[in-house]
Amino acid sequence: MQIEGDTQGLAQFLDDGITYGDALDLLPRLPQSSIDLFFTSPPYADARAYSRIHPDHYVEWFLPFAQAMYKAARESGSLILNIKNRVAKQGPLKGQRHPYVYELVIAIQRLGWRWIETYIWAKTNAVPGRFGPRTKDSFEYVYHFARGVKPYFDLDAVRVPYKADLAEIARRKMDRLGRRNTEAGFGRDRTKTYLLGGADPGNVVTVPQTYNQYRGVAHTAAMPEGLAEFFIKVASPAGGIVIDPFAGGGTTIVVARRLGRKAAGFEIHEHFVEEARRRIAENSAMGIPGYLFKVG
Numbered sequence: 001m002q003i004e005g006d007t008q009g010l011a012q013f014l015d016d017g018i019t020y021g022d023a024l025d026l027l028p029r030l031p032q033s034s035i036d037l038f039f040t041s042p043p044y045a046d047a048r049a050y051s052r053i054h055p056d057h058y059v060e061w062f063l064p065f066a067q068a069m070y071k072a073a074r075e076s077g078s079l080i081l082n083i084k085n086r087v088a089k090q091g092p093l094k095g096q097r098h099p100y101v102y103e104l105v106i107a108i109q110r111l112g113w114r115w116i117e118t119y120i121w122a123k124t125n126a127v128p129g130r131f132g133p134r135t136k137d138s139f140e141y142v143y144h145f146a147r148g149v150k151p152y153f154d155l156d157a158v159r160v161p162y163k164a165d166l167a168e169i170a171r172r173k174m175d176r177l178g179r180r181n182t183e184a185g186f187g188r189d190r191t192k193t194y195l196l197g198g199a200d201p202g203n204v205v206t207v208p209q210t211y212n213q214y215r216g217v218a219h220t221a222a223m224p225e226g227l228a229e230f231f232i233k234v235a236s237p238a239g240g241i242v243i244d245p246f247a248g249g250g251t252t253i254v255v256a257r258r259l260g261r262k263a264a265g266f267e268i269h270e271h272f273v274e275e276a277r278r279r280i281a282e283n284s285a286m287g288i289p290g291y292l293f294k295v296g
């Protein structure tokens, strides 16, 4: 039987951590149904000098990557995509929000990826600027797509401390009348609320933006480690394989490895590859961090 994709290639990618090249050429080299999680932040439309993609053409630019990732994802695998709205700079929509993010989400869903959730990454420290008749941008989207009907998802890995104090939690556990009927029907059994070891964090994930605060991270759009940590913990199993096809300075790879996953990334610009390589080497000796995100 011929296995589609290149198993040796995958082993090499994981060994190298970061591979220099176009993800469009490298993704098809991943074996079919082999990847647990693609976690990535692609270049946003019209954004950086390093890869300027017009928002009108963003969907057609991105779809071949989404297709290649679909092939390589395991049945329980996911694609988690961090992306941000833009304001149209020209054309009939000039000055308005461009709909490219929403068009992209629908197009990815039509490819077969199952749209599971939209998360809001809330930034407590977004920088003010001149944004026209609107407030500053203080959130970005993180879209979760799954390959199959039962994606890996470990809510327990991202639970956060309960808001109630210890006395209240103890009282609730003893409450014999935990389930109270209301006019609307049966209430939830509140004696069970505190048995899970922590609260559900919700789909607003608050992580401060990083402004190149990591010593020497020379990438203009490096994502905060806490964002990668949250999604890698919740959507990939321990020991699973995490790939970032737009790896930049290597945040996904560094965090995933620290969390006990096997990880690799692709990057088309050589100076970012150098940066990721340096950071991977520097981080390989570091310990596991605590929670870097909090409930919004």
Ligand SMILES: C[S@@+](CC[C@H](N)C(=O)[O-])C[C@H]1O[C@@H](n2cnc3c(N)ncnc32)[C@H](O)[C@@H]1O
Binding pocket: 021, 022, 023, 024, 040, 041, 042, 043, 044, 050, 051, 219, 221, 222, 223, 224, 245, 246, 247, 248, 249, 250, 251, 252, 266, 267, 268, 269, 272
């Ligand atoms: C938003 S940045 C990723 C930042 C990264 N998450 C980090 O924390 O450093 C997107 C990256 O995708 C890279 N890129 C753009 N097109 C690519 C392609 N076709 N293949 C691989 N990398 C690409 C860019 O050079 C850029 O570094």
